[in-house]
Structures are given as structure tokens and as C-alpha cells.
Amino acid sequence: MIDLTPDEVDFRASVARFVEEAIVPSAAALDERGDFPRELFRKIGRLEYFGLRYPESVGGSGAGFVTYCLMAEELARGSMSVAAMTAMQGMMATDFLFRHGTQDQHDRFLRPALRGEKIGAFCLTEPDAGSDLARIATAAKETPQGWRLGGSKFWVTNGTVADFFTVAATVDRSKGLKGLKFFLVERGAPGLVVGRKISTLGNRAGETTELSLDDTPAAKLGDAGLEDLGKILDQIRVMTGALSLGLARAALDEAVRYSKERVCFGQPIAKLQALRHMIAQSWADLEASRLAVYHAARRIERAEKCGPAAAAAKLVASEMANRVADAALRVLGGAGFAMEHAAQRYFRDARFLLIGGGTSEILRNVIAKDVLGD
Secondary structure, three states: OOOOOHHHHHHHHHHHHHHHHHHHHHHHHHHHHOOOOHHHHHHHHHOOOOOOOOOHHHOOOOOOHHHHHHHHHHHHHHOHHHHHHHHHHHHHHHHHHHHHOOHHHHHHHHHHHHOOOOOEEEEOOEOOEOOOHHHOOOEEEEEOOEEEEEEEEEEEOOOOOOOEEEEEEEOOHHHHHHHEEEEEEEOOOOOEEEEEEOOOOOOHHHOOEEEEEEEEEEEEOOOOOHHHHHHHHHHHHHHHHHHHHHHHHHHHHHHHHHHHHOEEOOEEHHHOHHHHHHHHHHHHHHHHHHHHHHHHHHHHHOOOOOHHHHHHHHHHHHHHHHHHHHHHHHHHHHHHHOOOOOHHHHHHHHHHHOOOOOOHHHHHHHHHHHHOOO
8 A cells, every 4th residue: 555645535535436426437438439528528627637736826726746646546447538638638738838838828728728628738749759759850940920830740639629739849950859849839720730530449538639730820838848848757657657557446346346246167256266366466466556656656746856766657557557457358258358348448448558658668768777877
């Protein structure tokens, strides 16, 4: 177990109640339809979840990062799609705006976003630039009329419904990663085209899309660049670890429930040693990953440097979630192959966790660099 404050325990319980009442009953339908759940999004805004990690001065709650991860874990237990859209709104889509936006931008975009009245998206990945961010080709140029962007983005979560976009672009390609800066683009800006919705294996209500920009007006978000990206990446990785914990819990609960109900050879299959070992190993892996995730979350909360710890938390938790989801599918056997059971959704959604925040291979490189003192 991890040590939580009384306030953190109470908050977790309140999110868990919301998940049971508002998310779990609709999770399967959200996955089947694959549509952005606007009403649920507005409910989450009214609960002030989007502003958890922001100060009260901009309309947030001023909560710690552990509290934010507890929310992410509980939401993912109910629906990965809902958890992912909430994470996008409450972290990636608004962080650079909060840190580097003007008062006017805070009033027009940030505060409404934290209330769930406007939707944001984060545009980093490109068709030829994912793990290798130095290959980002979207370019920004300064003109007498202001900044203009040209290029394309891929895997833009909430992109089809976003009111504004935080876009990474290079102002000097010769500087590689150090040439990256971040810009605010409004929906409807000239030259901005929101492309097709990308049909995905999991996280199906996330409304992921591609984006193109052609001489598109943009507002530069201060001097936000590589250092800011590094800080938010640590948080993204630990938060993704928390999402992994939530999904694994849901998958394990499904396996335990089914194993007690399903009778085979004259007894519940929960009595069969082979399946008991699968469930026991899943529980042990989940608990070990929990320690890694919340240890890193506390370090972030204390403003400690934790790049390798954040990478390790995401690595072990996301890999664990995929193993647990696979084990749940095996426990259910043929039933797990049926779309009417949630196990197949957990199995599909778990693959998303291996990609967001950095692939396992990239994370191992991050850890190795620190361990080997490169």
C-alpha cells in the first residue's frame, strides 16, 4: 500500500463513487459508439477535475500531483476513453497555456477549459516524428502580422472537438530539439484543417484526429520549449502509469468475478491452481507497479528531479497492465473473446498505454542513460 493523507483518501472515494455512478454503466456504449461524450465531459468540468493540478488563481483546485494521479487511476478503472480525454484537458492541452499564456489567454481559454466549457488539444506527434521529436517538421515563422505555422500533426486526442490547440513547432530547424517552441491556435483559424477521425483499436471515444496548418495564425506561448516539455513529460509518464493501474484493477476485478461464477469440473474455476496463480501474479504485479507510480508522483509533487523514476513508473505499470489484461482474457476463456464482456475492452485499451508518454523501448533508453551515466 501507499501512504495517503486523509484528504487524498476522501477524494479518491469521491471519484470512485462518480465512476461507479456515471462512467461504469456507460463505458461499453462509449467504446461501441466511439463518439466524444460531451455531457460526461461537462460533468467532469463541474466536478473541477480538469483544474486539479492548477492553482486557485486561475480557477483550479491547487491539489497535489498524487491527487491528480488518484483521479486518473479511478477514471481509467471505469473507462480508458474518459480517463484519456480528462488527462488531455487537465494536463497536456492546458499546461503550456497556464505557464506561458497571457492574462487574456487565461480568461478566454484556460479558465473556460478548466470549467469544461472549452476543449483543448495538444499537438506534438507528426506522421514522421513520434519518439524522435527532433524530426518535427511543423515550422513557425515570425511575420509583421505575427507568427504563422505550417505543417501537419498526427494522433491529436480530442482534436475533432477542440476549441483550441497547443502546437509544437520549430523556429530554427538547425537547433534540433532546442529549436522547438509552443503556440496557441484557435479553432477556425485560417489555414487550420481538422482532418479525418482516426479509427483506433482502443480508447475509441477519444476522438483522435490529424491536423494540418497552412500559414496559420498562432500566438507564441512565451518562451516555452524543450525544458518545459521535459517537465511535462515526466508528469505525463507518471500519470500514464496511474491510468495503467486503473485499467489493471478493472481487468483483475473482472477475472476474479468470473472465476468465482464460472463452474468447471464440478467447482468454480477460482479453485483451479493454474488460474489462481495467474490471478495472484496479476495482483502482485499491480501492487508493485503502484509503489513505483506513487513514489514518482510524490517526487514530482515535491519538485524533485525524477526523470528515470518517472520513466520506470510508466514502463513497469504499462507493461503490467497489458499482462494483467491478457491474464483476464485467459481466465475468461471463450467468454473473454466475446464483445459483450468487458475483458476484451481492457485488452484493447491496454495497448494505448504502451504508446502514450513514450514507448517501452524509449523509456528503457531514458533509464539506461541515467544508470550508465551517459
